Structure formats: C-alpha cells, structure tokens
Amino acid sequence: MLLMFKSKMFFLILLLQGLTVAVIPQSHNYFIPRNIQKTYHKQTRQPIGLPGVNYWQNRADYQIEAEIDLETSLLSGEESINYLNQSPDTLDRLVFNLYQDIFRKGNSRDWDLGKEAVNDGTEIQSLTINGIEVDFDNRKQVSRQGTKLVVSLDHPIKPKSANEIKVSWKLQIPDKRTVRMGKYSDSIMFVAYWYPQIAVYDDIDGWDMISYHGSVEFYNEFGNFDVTLHTSSDVVVWATGMLQNGADIYDIGVWTRYQAAQNSDTIVPVIRAVDYRNKQVLRNAAGNTWHFKAEMVPDFTFGLGKGMLWDASTLKLSNSLKKDVLISAVYPQSAVSYNKVAAYSRTSIQFMSDVMPGIPFPYPSMTTFCNGRNSGGMESPMMANNGAPDDEANLFGLTFHEIAHTYMPFMMGTNEKKYAWMDEGWATWWPGLLVDSIFQQHHYQERTVRNFESSAGNETDVPPMILNQLLGSNYSSLRLASYVRPAMAYHFLYDALGNDLFTRALRYYMNVWQTKHPMPMDFIRIFEMVADSDLSWFFNPWLFEQAYPDLGIKKVTADNTIVVENKGGLPLPVSLSVAYTDGTQELFTYSTAVWKNDDKALLIETPSEKHIREITLGDKKVPDVNRKDNYLLLID
Numbered sequence: 134m135l136l137m138f139k140s141k142m143f144f145l146i147l148l149l150q151g152l153t154v155a156v157i158p159q160s161h162n163y164f165i166p167r168n169i170q171k172t173y174h175k176q177t178r179q180p181i182g183l184p185g186v187n188y189w190q191n192r193a194d195y196q197i198e199a200e201i202d203l204e205t206s207l208l209s210g211e212e213s214i215n216y217l218n219q220s221p222d223t224l225d226r227l228v229f230n231l232y233q234d235i236f237r238k239g240n241s242r243d244w245d246l247g248k249e250a251v252n253d254g255t256e257i258q259s260l261t262i263n264g265i266e267v268d269f270d271n272r273k274q275v276s277r278q279g280t281k282l283v284v285s286l287d288h289p290i291k292p293k294s295a296n297e298i299k300v301s302w303k304l305q306i307p308d309k310r311t312v313r314m315g316k317y318s319d320s321i322m323f324v325a326y327w328y329p330q331i332a333v334y335d336d337i338d339g340w341d342m343i344s345y346h347g348s349v350e351f352y353n354e355f356g357n358f359d360v361t362l363h364t365s366s367d368v369v370v371w372a373t374g375m376l377q378n379g380a381d382i383y384d385i386g387v388w389t390r391y392q393a394a395q396n397s398d399t400i401v402p403v404i405r406a407v408d409y410r411n412k413q414v415l416r417n418a419a420g421n422t423w424h425f426k427a428e429m430v431p432d433f434t435f436g437l438g439k440g441m442l443w444d445a446s447t448l449k450l451s452n453s454l455k456k457d458v459l460i461s462a463v464y465p466q467s468a469v470s471y472n473k474v475a476a477y478s479r480t481s482i483q484f485m486s487d488v489m490p491g492i493p494f495p496y497p498s499m500t501t502f503c504n505g506r507n508s509g510g511m512e513s514p515m516m517a518n519n520g521a522p523d524d525e526a527n528l529f530g531l532t533f534h535e536i537a538h539t540y541m542p543f544m545m546g547t548n549e550k551k552y553a554w555m556d557e558g559w560a561t562w563w564p565g566l567l568v569d570s571i572f573q574q575h576h577y578q579e580r581t582v583r584n585f586e587s588s589a590g591n592e593t594d595v596p597p598m599i600l601n602q603l604l605g606s607n608y609s610s611l612r613l614a615s616y617v618r619p620a621m622a623y624h625f626l627y628d629a630l631g632n633d634l635f636t637r638a639l640r641y642y643m644n645v646w647q648t649k650h651p652m653p654m655d656f657i658r659i660f661e662m663v664a665d666s667d668l669s670w671f672f673n674p675w676l677f678e679q680a681y682p683d684l685g686i687k688k689v690t691a692d693n694t695i696v697v698e699n700k701g702g703l704p705l706p707v708s709l710s711v712a713y714t715d716g717t718q719e720l721f722t723y724s725t726a727v728w729k730n731d732d733k734a735l736l737i738e739t740p741s742e743k744h745i746r747e748i749t750l751g752d753k754k755v756p757d758v759n760r761k762d763n764y765l766l767l768i769d
C-alpha cells in the first residue's frame with residue numbers, strides 16, 4: 134500500500150512540474166537500482182531503453198600467436214592487444230581475465246576439481262603496457278585476484294586513447310578435469326578462455342571484477358582477432374573466424390572439397406575417414422601454422438583433433454546483404470549420429486535468420502565441434518563445443534541451443550555474469566519452436582513446462598533479476614533463473630503481445646543494441662516503447678518477483694460466472710473448457726494479456742440458462758504448480 138502511494142506521488146510531482154514525463158515513462162513501475170539510475174544521469178543510457186548520447190564502450194583488438202601441443206597439453210602464446218579506451222575516464226589500472234586461473238592453487242571454485250587438476254594457473258612471462266615492462270615482483274603494482282590480474286599503472290591510460298599491450302604467457306590446458314573446455318581425449322581438445330583478456334570496463338561497474346568460479350559465465354569486449362596457431366603435423370584445427378591459409382595446409386582433395394562446400398547448399402564431407410587412412414588430409418610433415426581472422430567478435434576459441442570428420446555446407450541468407458554462412462560439423466568417428474549435425478545446424482541458422490528472431494546470422498561461419506562426451510555443450514563465437522546425446526531430438530536441441538548463443542550473448546554483448554537470463558532464456562526457448570514441429574514425440578515445450586512446475590514457487594525459485602554472480606554455485610537456482618523461468622517468460626510474452634508486435638520489439642532491441650552492452654532495463658523498456666504500453670504487469674512478476682504459476686477455479690456464481698483466480702501471481706494464458714448438462718461444450722481462451730490490469734481474478738460469463746456440469750482449466754503447455762484446483766465437477 135505504501136509503495137502504491139509513493140509511486141502515485143512521484144508521477145503526480147512530475148506532472149505538476151510540467152517535466153517531460155514522456156521521456157521517463159512508467160519509471161515508477163520498476164525497481165531501478167541506484168547504479169543503473171546513474172547511467173541515466175550520465176546519459177550513457179536512456180530510460181526509454183536506447184543508448185544515451187554519451188554511450189561508450191571500450192574495444193580490444195587482438196593479434197595472437199600461440200603454439201599448442203596436443204600431447205603435453207601445453208600452450209604458449211604471445212599477443213599484442215590494441216586497447217581503445219573510449220570511456221571518459223582515466224584508467225589508473227588495467228584488469229585482465231586469466232580464466233584458466235580457476236585451476237590455480239588457492240583460488241575459489243564452485244566445485245571440487247580434485248587435487249591433481251590444480252596447477253599454477255596462467256604463467257605470465259612478460260607484460261608491457263605502452264612500451265613499459267611491468268615488474269611482476271612488485272606486489273604493489275601487480276596482484277592476482279581470483280581469475281583477475283590487476284596491474285596498477287604509473288602512467289594512467291587517458292580517455293579516448295589507443296594503447297598497446299603485449300603479453301607472453303604459458304598455460305597447461307586442463308587434461309584431468311575439464312571446465313567448459315580442455316583436453317577430452319588423446320585426440321580431441323577444445324581451447325577456450327585461454328589468452329590474457331582485457332576485462333570489460335563499462336558505464337555501470339567500471340572494471341568487471343567478477344572472478345570466474347566455474348558456474349557463472351562471461352562478459353567480453355568486442356574486437357577483431359588475428360590468430361596464428363602452430364601445431365604438430367597430425368592435428369587439424371577449427372576456430373572462430375575464417376581460415377586464411379587453407380591452401381597451404383590441406384591436401385588438395387580436402388582443399389577442393391572445402392572450396393566446394395563454400396558454394397554448396399548440400400552437405401559436403403570435407404574430411405572423410407578414408408582421407409586419414411590414405412594420409413591425404415594435411416600436406417606438411419613438419420607441422421602446421423593455422424591463420425584465422427575474425428571481425429567484431431567478443432571472443433576467440435578453437436578445437437583441434439586427430440582423425441576427426443568434417444562436414445560442411447554454405448547457407449545463403451535470402452534476407453541478408455552480409456556474407457553467406459559456412460556451416461560445419463566436426464566430430465570423432467565414434468560419434469555416429471553427428472553426420473546429421475551439419476544439416477541440423479543449417480535448419481537452426483535458417484530458422485533464426487528468417488523467423489525467430491528473424492535477423493540474419495551475424496557471422497560468416499559456424500562450427501559445431503563434438504568433444505566426444507555424450508551430453509552438454511558450450512558456446513563461443515562461431516564455435517560450439519558439444520557432446521553427442523544419443524537421442525536425436527536432444528542432439529538437435531543442443532545443436533540449436535549453442536548456435537542460438539551467437540545472437541545472445543555474442544551479437545548482443547550482454548553480461549552473463551549478472552544477467553544470464555538475457556541469453557540462456559532465448560537459447561532455451563527458441564529451439565522448442567522447431568523441435569516440437571520436427572520431433573513431435575519429444576514435446577520440448579511440455580518438458581520445459583514440467584521442468585518449471587517442479588521447482589516454481591519454491592525457495593530456490595528466485596527472480597531472474599537477482600544477479601547470477603550472487604547465485605554462484607547454487608546450481609538449481611541458477612538453472613531455474615537463467616534458463617527455465619526466462620524461457621517461459623519469453624514464451625508467454627510472445628503470447629501476450631502476439632507475433633507481430635513481439636518480433637518487431639525483439640528486432641528493434643537487437644538492431645539498436647547489437648555489438649554493444651545492453652542491460653535488462655534496456656531490453657524491457659524497448660519492448661514497452663514498441664508496444665507503446667506499460668508492461669510492468671508482465672515483467673515485474675516474471676523477472677523481479679517471486680511469483681509462480683498457479684491458476685485455479687475459485688467458484689461459479691449463481692448467474693453462472695466462473696471465477697478463475699491467479700493464486701501464484703504469474704501472468705499466464707487461460708484456457709477453460711466448460712461442459713454443460715445438455716451435452717454441449719464451450720472453450721474459453723484468453724491470451725496472457727488478460728492479466729494486464731494486474732487483476733487477481735478473471736470472471737468468465739457463461740450462458741445463465743444452461744447448467745454447468747464440469748469445468749477444466751489449463752493444459753500441458755501452461756505451467757501450474759497445483760492442478761488439483763483446475764477441475765470442478767458440479768453435477769455428476
């Protein structure tokens with residue numbers, strides 16, 4: 134009650150002062166944290182969800198040369214980073230992510246990795262910043278804080294300045310316990326989170342100081358990558374970006390098929406088992422140098438292996454002026470079902486480009502790399518590091534899910550450390566739109582509903598707006614708040630707004646914020662702007678509050694009005710089947726928008742001259758933690 138009063142007063146004051154109320158629409162309807170409010174005052178962001186006139190973000194372009202040994206798991210590298218400080222701030226320190234320091238002795242981890250997996254972390258051999266060598270013995274200047282390397286600067290970095298940072302380092306790629314990457318067998322390795330990476334410096338938190346403990350994911354600046362990798366002569370490498378020197382590396386047959394795949398809309402087996410048997414894969418006996426380039430990506434990863442098969446084809450995007458997409462599936466010969474994955478990837482990318490979100494795939498290549506495990510997957514730009522589930526619908530769903538991350542968080546640059554629901558929710562919801570039409574026995578949507586129902590409304594079901602870093606290792610809460618609940622939220626927002634309005638809002642949001650760093654309120658406010666309405670009735674219970682799915686038939690009045698109560702407070706669609714004693718039946722359906730006035734109950738009038746025999750509320754596609762009050766038998 135007090136809150137209601139306060140918010141009305143706030144609105145009234147704005148009106149009385151004759152302020153430009155339209156610029157701050159419905160701002161009283163959400164809790165806006167103070168640090169987010171500051172971004173409106175600084176005008177880096179606008180309260181209507183658009184970047185502000187003072188919006189900025191920093192940029193890091195990487196040139197990396199590294200050597201990787203599949204046998205010993207050792208990686209050594211040198212990099213040159215061109216770091217553009219586009220902020221208005223003078224930076225008196227630089228912060229790097231050394232993600233493999235999760236294995237470093239003494240660091241926190243969300244689960245026990247075992248004694249034998251613990252090591253010394255990233256060994257920095259030298260670091261120079263704008264030509265000045267950093268003294269690693271000077272504890273006042275250099276500190277390791279979790280997976281962060283913090284370097285205080287005698288010569289601070291000026292606003293709007295370009296800076297050159299050079300690092301050489303060594304690393305043991307994890308081969309005893311893998312965490313999202315590592316050595317999976319003697320012949321398969323996936324390398325990610327491997328180079329000293331400039332942490333994000335943004336308009337909300339300044340330096341991102343959230344350390345990596347395993348559960349909570351990443352947040353990256355955008356930039357170009359020019360990467361050269363040296364390997365032994367018997368391994369093949371696939372990576373983020375486009376290979377620049379394939380003709381120097383591949384045997385003529387592989388090279389010819391690789392080029393053919395770049396013009397083929399059917400799947401071309403680029404590397405086959407027979408090519409290994411005939412030793413006709415790679416041409417150099419003394420080792421290979423792989424050169425890749427990628428533009429405006431937030432990260433760079435690569436997979437390498439011996440004896441791995443490679444299928445590829447090219448998808449020409451009908452609605453795009455951008456380049457075509459080279460789609461690849463790379464897999465060990467033991468992963469039999471993976472011969473379908475290139476086609477699954479095509480279907481997924483085509484669907485996302487044309488239908489949902491209906492924005493052309495933003496990169497020129499996408500490789501799904503199979504690590505030989507039988508489940509799980511991890512996304513990175515243009516590369517997915519996946520297992521091989523036995524079930525085809527699961528394999529399709531996993532392939533789609535990891536590729537969906539290309540849009541969120543990579544194209545969109547969201548912060549997964551705080552708001553994983555801004556990417557995992559989409560990557561969970563979108564695949565269901567296709568899986569249910571291709572694999573009709575799988576019931577993806579119904580499974581998601583049951584999954585949500587099983588925990589919704591429990592203490593562990595916390596609002597997605599709680600920062601992921603605070604949930605840390607609480608896996609069930611993290612999973613529910615990042616994947617399941619937001620997937621349901623997007624689904625019912627789509628139901629509330631309808632296809633046209635929803636896709637217009639989503640595309641507008643994505644076009645405005647691509648390659649930037651959108652935050653939750655940016656997303657919410659753009660949907661409100663496009664819908665031209667206050668959607669707090671929807672977003673508050675789904676994202677900010679501990680509301681849960683529970684509709685119930687409360688009563689039938691004397692004049693045959695059925696009262697449906699929203700006991701859990703989550704806006705959901707209503708479908709009510711009414712059977713009358715004369716043998717007739719009637720179905721009443723309402724979209725999620727039926728709750729837009731924040732009503733606690735819905736009154737459904739039925740013909741007063743009829744006698745109701747029984748009423749059934751809901752179906753398998755709408756979550757409900759208590760279905761006992763969804764059925765009422767009035768006359769037996």
Ligand SMILES: [Zn+2]
Nearest residue numbers: 534538557560
């Ligand atoms: Zn995901």
